[in-house]
Amino acid sequence: MNKSFFEHIAHAFDTPLTNAVLIFSLILFIILLAPMLLRKIKIPGIIGLILSGVLIGPHGLNILAQSDAVKLFSTIGLLYIMFIAGLELDMNEFRKTRHKSIVFGIYTFLVPIMIGYPVCYYLLGFDVWASILVSSMFATHTLVAYPVVNSYGISKNQAVAITIGGTILTDTAVLIILAVIVGSSQGHLDQQFWMRLALSFAIFLGIMFGIVPRIAKWFFQKVESEKTSHYIFVLLIVFFAAFMAEIAGLEPIIGAFVAGLALNKFIPHSSALMNRIEFIGNAIFIPFFLISVGMIVDINVLFKGPEALIVAGTLTLVAVCGKWIAAWFTQHTFKYSTAQRQVIFGLSSAHAAATLAIVMVGYENEIIDEAVLNGTILLILVTCIIASIATENASKKVVLSGEQDVIVEEKDVIRDEHLLVPIANLNNMEMLLDFATMIKNKKSPHPVTILSVVPNNELAEANLKKARKNLDSTAKYASGSEIEVNMMATIDYNIAGGISRASREVLADSILLGWPSQTGIIEKMVGEKTESILNRTDINIFMCHFGKPFISDNRITLICPPMAEDEKGFSYWLNKVGQLAVELTLPIQGIANHRSMEAIKNYLKKNKINCTIKFVEWNDWDELANLTAYVKDNDLLIFISARVGEVSYHRAFNGIPKKLARQYTRNNRILIYPSRRPTSVFDNYDEVSAMSANGGYTRLQRVGKSLGSVLTMKNKKFSNVKREK
Incomplete structure (x- = not known):
């Protein structure tokens, strides 16, 4: 009994391993341990995963074989890399740099081929088709090092953007060449072949x-x-796209990248969904692919005589030199820095998936021999190591030199900003929190404060417990986006007073409110809640109405009144509008006068905010109702208002929340009150009505109008009754 038990255990550990659970456990152990160990000796984690694959693979200790399960996870990981590259591509930046991407694609395609073909044909003695196939293999590259630039936060740098754009161009071109070579070797290179390829x-x-x-x-x-x-x-779209690309005669990686481009505008970069996609990919699928790349490498080729070493060394040298020269040409063509050139070289120098696909197809069709196959596998290992080290070092230089493509903030745009989100209606909580996530400064160490204010009455204690329970559900939702939140519940006699007091306690820079509800005559007499908050605070106020998902919006319409650029909070709100446009990949239609237009253009250009904006010049600010002609139902409307007495305040802004709610019922809308210079210190202690002289006069005017309309209605009814009699 004991003997059979121990034999059963020993059999479970026979190599190569066959137990699926044990294989998966081993892979997870490597994914966990290898990057941690090698990071201690300053070696990128990617190299650790590749070397681990070499060690445990069939050509190493033979612990793991290239089973169907390993191949499946490897394929998923490769598709994931290409999909995330397409998904995280800044489309606004890509549109601006598409010409540069084409130029880089031409360089990184032609230079390796022009160097590789003479070397293969004249130096190594390959025939014509083998020389074309191997030299085209040099032109491909796989974004193995992309997780490195992503981890350093420079994935939106222009050098990264054009490299990703060039990847799809050069790999597509090379894979089409591969289809042509295979078709020629099989005698299928006729008119029908070209028509079928173009049509599919x-x-x-x-x-x-x-x-x-x-x-x-x-x-x-x-x-x-x-x-x-x-x-x-999202996963369904990715793998379906990869399958369709294969049916069309292309490689699946092209389909995954195109799927990322197709879904790019529907998945905001700071959303919970994007967080899930990146987390699962970086934790499981991508490391699986990197380990499988190492499992392909056969170190024994080094000991199979000088021919294998000569072929492997020559192929590796040509591959690395070709990519470096292409990066050098790109640097001097577009005046990039040395660090950006190194980023381009690092990202484009790794040969893995497409290279392996090409060489395997060539080997199976007897276009190349085993020596070239073994040399290419060694090339994959060396170039992946070089690419990882080069990209790691270059990314550090880009960050240290301040060349990363991020918003450069002015002094009045506080880097350690603090957002306060008072929650009154749980139904609106999710979209308001999503909005806070998208506009929050990623460098800020402060969490988003979620506030619930409970009226101080006989039910205050019970309501406070209920509020804290509701805040727990909010915290659970926030954890999905990995946004840090601070829950705060407080009791106050006045809701507006509680919000303004909390904003001072946490030193908030902005308050994000839900859209104000309809008020009765009593609220008008003692002061509306939103107006009280405006009068009690000097910070930025965002009043938000999100009646439908952001995915429904086709563009942002920004209405900016005259002299808004002279307000203290101008740079802050414009920064946030630009950040929102980038997150949602939406163009901006600006409505402003000439002076404001120029100020907005200059700020966006100076701070490298990559959003597309077009302007409509508008000077008739007395007639705001006429602006409806420029606002469509699927526009995200952003209206810049001002507090009473500020330089950009206009009498037409009186009661602006109600006007916007009445005229733009179908639109998602944001009403922004920019921050102002601090008012009198005594205003902070006005906890009853928060009436300034201007605010009180304005409110009395509204009450008078309301009473007048009520009396007029009664007089009309009385006259009608009198006539009937």
Whole structure:
């Protein structure tokens, strides 16, 4: 009994391992341990995963074989890398740099081929088709080092953007060449081949950019509450796109990248869904792929005579030199820094997936021999190590030199900003918190403070417990986005007083409020809640109405009154509007006078905020109702107002929340009151009505109008009754 038990245990550890649970446990152990150990000796974690694959692979200790399960997870990891690269591509920046991406794509495609073909044909003695295939293999690159630039927060740097754009161009071109070479070797290179390839490619692009975005928009709108379904839907699109690309005669990696581009505008970069996509990819799938790359490498090729070493050394040298020269040409063409050139070289020098696909197809079709296959596998190991080290060092230099493509903030835009979000209605909580996540400064160490103010009455204690319970559900939602939140529940005789007091306690820079509700005559007499908050505080106020998902919005319409650029909070709110446009990948339509237009343009340009903006010049600010001609139902409306007495305040702004709610009922809308210079210190202690002289006079005017309208209605009714009699 004991003997059979121990034999059973020993059999479970026979190599290569066959138990699926044990294989998965070993892979997870490597993913956990390898990066941690090698990071101690300043070696990038990616290299640790690749070397671990070499060690445990069939050509190392033979602990793991290239089983179907390993190949499946490896394929998923590769597709994930390409998908995230497409998803995180800043489309506004990509549109601006698409010409540069094309130029880089030409450089990184032609230079390695022009160097590689003579070397293969004349130096190594390959025939024509083998020389073309191997030299085209030099032109490919896999974004193995992309997680490095992502971890350093420079994924939106222009050098990264053009490298990603060039990847899709050069890999597509090389894979088309591969299809041509294979077709030629099989005698299928005829007119029908070209027509089939062109037609299938056109149909693929038509489906991905014509049909998939419509389906995605419908799905995210209709299935808003099912957050798990969103992630499953995204994975479905990725693998379906990879399959369609394969059917079209392309490599699956092209399909995954195109899926990322197609879904780019529907998944904000700071959203909970994006967090889930990146977390699962970086934790499981991408490390699996890197380990599988190492498992392919056969170190024994070094000991198979001088021919294998010569071929491997020559192929590796040509591959590295070709990519470095292409990066050097790109640097001097676009006047990039040395650090940016190194980023381009690091990202584009790794040969893995596409290279392996090409060489395997060539080997199976007997275009190349085993020596080239072994040399290419060694090339994959060396270039992945070089790419990881080069990208790591270059990313550090980019960050240290301040060349990362982020918003450069002025002194009045506080880096350690603190946002306060008072919650009155739990139904609006999720979108308000999503909005806070998108506009919050990523460098700020402060959490977002979620506030609930309970009226101080006989039910105060019970209501406070209920409020804290509601805040717990808010915290649970916030954890999905990995946004740090601070829960705060307080009791106050006056809701507005509680909010303004809390904003001073946490030193808030902005308050994000829900849209003000309808008020009765009593509230008008003692002061409306939102107006009381405005009068009690000097900080930025964002009043938000989000009646539908952000995915429904096609653009941002920004209405900016004259002299708004002279307000203290101008740079702050414009910074946030630009950040929101980048997050949602939406163009901006600005409505302003000429002076304000120029101020907005200059600020966006100076601070490198990559949003697309077009202006409509407007000077008739007495007639705000006429602006409806420029606002569509699917616009996210942002209106810049001002407190009474500020330089950009206009009498037409009186009662602006009600006017906007009445005229733009179908729109998501944000009403912004910029921060102002501090008022009298005694205003902070006005906890009853918060009436300044101007505010009191304005409020009395409104009460008079309300009473007048009521009396007029009664007089009309009395006259009608009198006539009937």
